[in-house]
Amino acid sequence: MNQWMEKIYLDYNASTPIAPEVAAAMKPLLDHFYGNPSALHWAGLPVKEVLQQARDMVADLIGCTPREVIFTSGGSEANNLALKGYYFKNRHKGNHIITSKIEHPAIMNPCKFLEQIGAKVTYVDVDRYGKVTLEEIKKAITKETILISIMHSNNETGTLQPIKEIGEIAQHHRIAFHTDASQSVGKVPVNVNDLKVDMLTIAGHKLYAPKGIGALFIRDGIQLEPLIHGAGHEFGLRAGTENTLLAVGLGKACELANHYVGNHQLKDLTEYFWLRLQDAFGDQVVLNGHPVDRLPNTLNVSFVRRVGQDLLDAIPQLAASTGSACHAGSIELSPVLKVMDVPKEIGMGAIRFSLGRKTTKDEIDQVMELLKGIL
Structure with missing residues (x-):
């Protein structure tokens, strides 16, 4: 293996590694804290306490009260609870929902389901x-x-979307407002009161916590119908004994995120990468998305008249992603780029590089050499 064959991970928007501090916080739950957090005896009470501490940490990161945090199995469940739960509980008020054409499938597909049962x-x-x-x-x-x-x-x-301004519009019309902040939490400041949202989704594995854990902020006063009925766990909104192990992991990840939000190191590294791409490939590389109002770690670029997946296939040691799909020799653009009216000759060459806490300048330099070698 030559010097350029070291594996490089630039797909942090897909999933992050578990932070060492998060793994350390979870370990006592594997060794000692085995009781049911609902049990009122010596084995259950300590588990209830660490679960509450985890809820406090999540609430502290997004600026809400702990009682407004519901633990879920991830971002998809949180989105489903927000959309379906609100519709089922409030459809007597109306049946119309507004979303965008670039949402994640975890929003689009619940909306399509609701359309089948009467929602507009x-x-x-x-x-x-x-x-x-x-x-x-x-x-x-x-x-x-x-x-x-x-x-x-x-x-x-x-x-980044104008969430605060949309929130003001929603408040003026007395309409509930939800935002899927799965990709944002831990990368940019997210405060539910500043954003004027009534519900907000968090996904643990985008935040250096384990997969299989997430949370939904539900502002006090917002009424939802549970998706899972049973005993009164999670304030009656999600039945089932809490996964304290993963909840503690998410809590610790949120506590860590407080130290990273606002840090310009990742933004500077992403900008360095973009400048190097421009220097090397000129007008043959195009930025997709907003030049300023975007996540500090995300660089979606198109290599003009190239196929993004072909480029990634030629660099097997690089982990990155492309939203386009290849079917029998034809290229289907990413639905997001298609809605943005990105021309096919540009959109088919799109690659999303998403950087993370472990990304180094040396890795970016290595990726540049690999790209120059095949372009």
Whole structure:
């Protein structure tokens, strides 16, 4: 194996490694804390206490009260609980939901399901940067609108949405507002009161916590129908004995995130990567997404008239991703880039590089040499 064959991971938006501090926080749950957190004896009470501490840590990161945090199995469940739970509980008020055309499948597919049982859903367009416009939101509102759900940041392009401004519109019309912040939490400041949201989704494995754990912020006063019925766990909103092991992992990850949010090191490294790409390939490389209002770790670029997956296949030691799909020799653009009206000759060459806490400048330099070797 030559010097360039060391494996390089630039797919942190897909999943992050578990932080060592998170693994350390979880270990006592494997060794000692085995009781049921609902049990009122010596084995259960300590587990209940660490579960509460984990809830406190999540709440502290996003600026809410612990009682407004519901642990889930991940971002998908949190999104389903937000959309389906709100619709089932509040459909007597109306049946209209507003979302965008660039949402994650964990929003799109619940919306499609709700349409099958009577919901009306408006999917608003985005501009060429992948950003929802306030005018589109205002135009979509009807007397039947009960819920708006717009992602905080796009998982492919990293474009940040005007969530606070949409929240103000929702408040003015007394419409509940949810945002999927799975990609944002831990990378940029996320405060539920500043953003003016009623519900917010967190996914643990985007945050250096384990897979299989997430959370939904539900503002006090918002009524949801549970998806899982049973005993009164999670304030009656999610039946089933809590997965304290993973909840503690998410709590610790949220505590760690407080030290990374606002740190410019990752943003500077991403910018360094983009400048090197421009220097090497000029107008043959194009940035997809907003040039400024995007996640500090996300770089979605297109290599013009190339196929993104072919480039990745030629560099097997590099872990990155492309939203396009190849079928029998034809290229199907990423749905997100298609909605953004990215031309096919550009969009088919898209690759999403997403950096993380372990990414180094040396790794970026190695990737540049590998790209120059095949382009």
